[in-house]
Amino acid sequence: MSGRTKFRSSKFKRCKKSGNRYLLLGVLLFLLLGTVFFLWNNFKTEPAAVSVRDKAVRWEISWRKDLFKNFLNQTIPGLADTTQKLENSQNEKSSSELGVGKNNSRNVINSTLYALTSVDPDDPKTILNAQISTMQNVSFLTENFSPLNFDEEYLKDEIGTDNFNVYSGESLTPSLLSAGLRPLVVIYHSHTTESFVPSSGKEFTEDLSQTVVRAAEELAYLLERDYGVRVIHNKVVHDIPRSRAYEKAADTVKSLVKKYPEAALIIDLHRDGTTREATTAVLNGEEVGRTLLVVGTNHSRWKENFGFALKFNEKSEELFPGLSRGIRERRFTYNQEVHPRAILLEVGGHRNTLEEALRTSRYLAEIIGEILNEI
Structure with a gap:
């Protein structure tokens, strides 16, 4: 029992x-x-x-x-x-x-x-x-999306932020521009080796004639020739290795702003890493690389950058509807705290050709020239 x-x-x-x-x-x-x-x-x-x-x-x-x-x-x-x-x-x-x-x-x-x-x-x-x-x-961001190929630890720690706001805002005034002085634009590249796959055969190359540097050269040439704008184009390679690109670029842009306090605009020129469909438009019967503005919001003066990005985007839509993909915000700085008109500008994507990016530069020259005339 x-x-x-x-x-x-x-x-x-x-x-x-x-x-x-x-x-x-x-x-x-x-x-x-x-x-x-x-x-x-x-x-x-x-x-x-x-x-x-x-x-x-x-x-x-x-x-x-x-x-x-x-x-x-x-x-x-x-x-x-x-x-x-x-x-x-x-x-x-x-x-x-x-x-x-x-x-x-x-x-x-x-x-x-x-x-x-x-x-x-x-x-x-x-x-x-x-x-x-x-x-x-784990981050689910795509590997090739250019604004996000950054040194995360650097951006999170915001190295040097306290000493980074070197732009006083007093060197460039409307009266200075109206006095006949030529405005100055500074262009540099955090991801200098970003290239265009159909033209270069790879996504990154140290042959700068096949990278975003070439697109910036075209932009600088047209700004100087057609609009009388002085351009300082910095071609230092910052993205070898890519994990430290923004950290290395920080020293460059800080030095540039200190050396050229009269700069009216600071452009960190990239190309995107998303699909060709997203980065391509047809203007005047030709395919061009679409633009994208990226604004970092992880600093106290980001609204100044965002306000200028809005003006830039509005002028682009006014002159060339469909060229711009708009404005994207990220909770980082992208070294934009150094200047109220510092922007990260994407020109096309890795699936665009270099020629398509060069066409975009021609439209960008007109957009920037018009904006500078209105400052």
């Missing part, structure tokens, strides 16, 4: 443990499905009239979320079909159904879910972090 009792007792314990496992799996499955539902619900774009700055920020958020959406679609069977149905269902709802009360309820659920699982539906990366601990240290 005692043996039967022990047998039944052990069998009961095994059943109980098995039942607990199934219950736990059921709870985890419920949380996963709930996370996916709310995650994709938050991917929905809200149509609204927003400023250029807001559009840039929203584009950045959308770009990151799309990257994670594609990643999850490829790794979870059937997820794409399921979430597409959810998105279609959400799109059919009227705006009146998405009221404040409903949003508050969703926020409560999101907060509760994060407290229990460390998963935030508004941040897809937390889902991966919960499953793979080392994912917390």
Whole structure:
């Protein structure tokens, strides 16, 4: 009798443990499905009239979320079909159904879910972090996207920031320009060896005649010839190795601004590393590399840089609609704190030809010439 009792007792314990496992799996499955539902619900774009700055920020958020959406679609069977149905269902709802009360309820659920699982539906990366601990240290930025090939530690630590604001703002005034003095533009390259694959056969080369340096030479020549603008073009190679490019470029640009305090504009000229479709436009029947302005916001004077970028972008759209891809903000400095009109300017991408980039330089010369006349 005692043996039967022990047998039944052990069998009961095994059943109980098995039942607990199934219950736990059921709870985890419920949380996963709930996370996916709310995650994709938050991917929905809200149509609204927003400023250029807001559009840039929203584009950045959308770009990151799309990257994670594609990643999850490829790794979870059937997820794409399921979430597409959810998105279609959400799109059919009227705006009146998405009221404040409903949003508050969703926020409560999101907060509760994060407290229990460390998963935030508004941040897809937390889902991966919960499953793979080392994912917390992984960046999903593309390798070739030029503004982001930086020395992360340098930018995070902001080496020399306190001594970096060398531009006084007193050397260049409207009265100085109106007095007939030729404006000065400084051009340099944090990623000097960025090249154009169809022309050079590779993404980076030390043959500067095939890189962004050549595009800048064309821009400098046209500014001087057609608009009487003085140009200082620095061709120092900063991106060997690429991991220290911005750190090395910092010394260069600081020296340039100190040497030429009258500079009206500082350009860090790059080329992008995204698809050809994104970086190519047709103007006057010819294919050209589209431009992109990148503004670093991780310093106290970034609004001055952003304000000038807005002016630059507006002038580009006025003269050559479709040439510009707009403005992108990043939580770094890109050494732009040295001058209120310091910009990072992308000219085409690695899939454009050098000739297409040179055509872009011709349009840029007119844009910059017009802007300088209005300062």
